[in-house]
Structure formats: C-alpha cells, structure tokens
Amino acid sequence: MLGKKVLSDKYVTKLYTIFKQKKWRIRENGNYSVFDRFCSRLAELENDKERDLIIELTNEFLWIKSNMYEEYLLTALKMLFDSKEWEPDKDKNIYICPLLPPNDFGKLKSSTYMLYLCQSILMRTYFEFQESQIRICETPEVLKIHQDRVGSLILIDDFIGSGETALGCLEYLKFLKDSNKKIYIVSLVAQEEGINNISKENVSVFTALTRKKAITDTYPESEAKEKIEVMENISKHLHAPKGMELGYADTESLVAMIKTPNNTFPVYWYENKKNTYAPFVRKENVKVIRS
Amino acid sequence: MKESTEFLILDTIKRHSSIMPLFTAGYSYSKVIEWVNQLEKDGKICYNEMEQRILSDVGLTRWGIIKKKKNGFTILPLNSYKVKKMDMDEIYLP
Numbered sequence: 001m002l003g004k005k006v007l008s009d010k011y012v013t014k015l016y017t018i019f020k021q022k023k024w025r026i027r028e029n030g031n032y033s034v035f036d037r038f039c040s041r042l043a044e045l046e047n048d049k050e051r052d053l054i055i056e057l058t059n060e061f062l063w064i065k066s067n068m069y070e071e072y073l074l075t076a077l078k079m080l081f082d083s084k085e086w087e088p089d090k091d092k093n094i095y096i097c098p099l100l101p102p103n104d105f106g107k108l109k110s111s112t113y114m115l116y117l118c119q120s121i122l123m124r125t126y127f128e129f130q131e132s133q134i135r136i137c138e139t140p141e142v143l144k145i146h147q148d149r150v151g152s153l154i155l156i157d158d159f160i161g162s163g164e165t166a167l168g169c170l171e172y173l174k175f176l177k178d179s180n181k182k183i184y185i186v187s188l189v190a191q192e193e194g195i196n197n198i199s200k201e202n203v204s205v206f207t208a209l210t211r212k213k214a215i216t217d218t219y220p221e222s223e224a225k226e227k228i229e230v231m232e233n234i235s236k237h238l239h240a241p242k243g244m245e246l247g248y249a250d251t252e253s254l255v256a257m258i259k260t261p262n263n264t265f266p267v268y269w270y271e272n273k274k275n276t277y278a279p280f281v282r283k284e285n286v287k288v289i290r291s
Numbered sequence: 292m293k294e295s296t297e298f299l300i301l302d303t304i305k306r307h308s309s310i311m312p313l314f315t316a317g318y319s320y321s322k323v324i325e326w327v328n329q330l331e332k333d334g335k336i337c338y339n340e341m342e343q344r345i346l347s348d349v350g351l352t353r354w355g356i357i358k359k360k361k362n363g364f365t366i367l368p369l370n371s372y373k374v375k376k377m378d379m380d381e382i383y384l385p
Contacts, residue, residue, distance in 0.1 A: 006314045009344065016324045027321045039320040 004276075007043035014055050015039060024063065038279035041267065046237055053230050054267060057214055061268070063256045063280070064188060069158065070117050072188040074125075075208035080154070080186055081126060085204055087182065092151025094128060097137040099157035099185060101168025105139045108288045110158040110258055112138065118156070140172055147175060152182045160187045160205060161263030162249035163194035170201050177201075191251055191263065192217070213252035214265070231265060238275045240266035256280040292326060298357040300326050301350055304336060308343040 019026055019035055026035045042051050064072060080086055088094055096118050098111030115136050123129040137143060143150065153176060160166055166185060176183060183203050190207040198205050212218060215227045228246065235245035244266055246252050251263035260269040260280040269282040300323070303312050313323045327344070330336045335350030346354060 006311060007320065009309050009311055010342075012310070012314075012320055012324055016328070026325055033319075033321045035321045035324075036319050 005040075005043040007039045011042050011051055011055065012039055015042065015058070018055070018058055021059075022061075022063070032277065034279050037277040037281070040276045041278055044238075044276050045234060045267075050230055050234050053227055054234070057254055057265070060214065060218075061254045061256070062189065062209070062211070064158070064258075066258050069114065069188065069258075070120060070122060072208040073114060073117050073156075073186075074122060076186045076188055076206055077123075077126060079208070080184055080206040081128060083204070083206065086184070087152075088128070088132070089151030089182070093133040093135050093149055094152050094154065095135045095137060095143065095146065095150050096154045096156060097140050097143060099155040099160075099166055099169050099187070100140060101165055102140075102172050103168075104165075105141055106290065111156055113258070114156050114158060140169060143173065143176060147179065147181070150176060150181050152184065155183065155185045156187070157185070158188045158257050159255060159261050159263075160185070160190035160194040160198070160207075161247075161251045161253055161261050162191070163197035164249065166194065166198050166203075166205075167201065170198070170203060188257070189255055191253055193251065211253065211255065213250075214254045215246075215252050217252075231267070235266045235270075238266060238270055239272060240270045244270075292329060294357055294360075296326060297330065298354070300330055301335065301346060301354040301357070304344050305346050305351075305354055308339070308345055310344065 015035070015038055016026065018024075024034065027033055042054060045051050045054065096115065098109065098115060100107075100109060100111060115138070117123075118129075118134070118136055128134070135146070135149075137146070140155075143153070153173075155166070155169060157165070170177070170183070173183065185198060185203055185205045187205060187207045189209045189211060190205055192210055192212050195205045195207075195210065215224050215231065218224070219227060232245045244262065247264050247266070248262040252265065253261060253263040254268075255261060255264055256268065260282045262269070262282065264280070267278070268280045269278050271278045271281050271283050299313070300310070303310060306312075310323055310327055314320060327336065330350070333349075334347055335353055336344050337347040337350075339345050
C-alpha cells in the first residue's frame, strides 16, 4: 500500500467505478498503478467534502495516452482540412512545425513526438498528405531559412492550455505573419480560454476536443465559488506551488496526456516529499540530457 | 483466485462489513478491489441497506467450507524427522 493513510471502502469503490467506465486499467505491470496512486492521493485529503469534489471532477477527466495520439491528430487535422479557412497556397509547400516558443527549441517536447506521427500511413488518407509536398520542421528556427517556400504553416501540439506557449511561438514567427503566410494551429486538445487568447492574434486553432474550465465554466456561480475554495484548500494542503492552486494560469484543466500539463489541478499531478503519490504525476526526477 | 485469498476477503467482510482492514494490513487497493469485484460477480458478496459489503448466502456457505478445510488439518513434522515411538522397556541411547 502506498502512503500512510488508508482510503475507505466507499471511495475505493467510487474510484473503481470511474476507472471501469473510462476503461482505465486498475492494475499495471509495475508496482505503482495509477489506481493505487489515486487512492493514496484521495486518502491524503483532509475530509470527505474534498474527496467528493475530486471524485465528481474525475468523472470528466480526460486521459489521452500515447496510443490514442494518432487518432486524435487525424481528427484535429480533419477539422482543419474541412474548414473554409484552409486555403493552402497550391504552388508552395505545406510546412508542419512543432508549436514551440524559443526557450523550448531543442527540447524533447510532445509536439516533436507528434512530428513523427505526421509521417504515418494513415495521414496519407488525406489528400494533402497524399498529393502535396509536406515539409516537417524540427523547430520553428528552420522556418527562417525556408520562409520564401512556405505556402501554409501548420503548428502542432498535443495540448493548449492558457495559450501562452502558442503566443510565444507566434511572436517568434512574426516574420511569417508579416509576409502574410497562412498559419494554422492544430492541437489534440485545447482549453477554450487558450483558443480565445490565440484567436486574438488572428490565428485559428483546430482540435479534436475543446475543454472548458472544470469548475468556473461548469457550475452556477455560487456553487463554483464554493468548489473553487475547496480546491484551493486541497492545493494548499498538498503544498502545490503558489499561483498553481487551480492549475497554471487558473486554467482549471482536467486533462492528462503523455505528460500531465500543469494547467491541470495540482491534486492530480503534484508530488513532493511532504505528500504521497499523485495519480498522473508530473515530477522532475525523469530528465532529458543533451550534449 | 487462491483459496487462501478468497477466505481472506470473505472473512474480512464477515467480521468487519468492510475491506478497509485489508488496506490497513498493506494489501494494494488495486489487488483487493479486483478480488472483491470477482467475488461480487460470483454472487458471494452483496450489500446491506447501509451500503456495506456483506456475505450473501452463497458467500457464507463458501466461507464455511473453506474454514472447515483450514481447521481440518494437523501440522505434523516431516516423515524424515519423525521419531519412532519407544516401548516402556526400551532404553534411549541418543
């Protein structure tokens, strides 16, 4: 058993029901299954009011595992290709690039993983991938050299939260916008708030799934206020980083991908020496080293 | 499921109307809940009006059968370590 406190039957059973409904595995090959970690996290909460809130929110939780990425990418690209806004320049190439701000260039990010998916056989079921010339760029830096050849640019990522990363990338790519190149953003999942922030730059976002703020956009105002307070208490009790009590930029996200974005409520991902195991942990003990 | 595991679950529920003692004892949540789910599907565990887990008639019968098996054996030394019974007139020389 992970952690010192023990979760009651009632909550173990409720969580089990959710896992079964969502077809999430209960047991894993390793010793620290997501289910066990989740139970430990619920046991650690201060009272049943907090547990009831987390159980309620978890019913809406979205966990996109790596084996689901291709399907979601195909759906998001279909949204783009079926859209009236999709007007690629026929004489030039379609460029696909990860949605990265300058400080993330060269890092191993989910958007770079998605570049590989763009080469898949299933992508060729779309006319654009079958007939057009597609150029896949490792980072936006490459676009500076190729800018004259860019007909349309598709920036891809797996998740858009507040939109800050996208805005950082678009700021870097100002040289393309200034030369009226068509830029589109494709993401597997996006928070509505992020889409709205990006649209202010006259760039459209195409996704397989759009998500609202889990509490503020879902409950009536007085009920939302109460639940926000409960969630803030949970985050404080877990010693979550300041300013992240409702997820980064108060995004109130209920999403986990290959990694869990910090826009998601910390109760689902935050761990430190003072608290137990988070179900969808996001921790710095696994790091990529570069030459 | 091993018989010993089945008895562990049934006995815990019979005594406590709860599986929580198993978590306290150190069994993982995932293993216990899957065992319990299997026994529920088999009709051995049901719920009372207070939504607590209890043993059904089938579960009680099964509990009784396994319990008898558990009490129906004697722990003996291995045959190779058994000492032959001596007569009254025999002298024991180790």
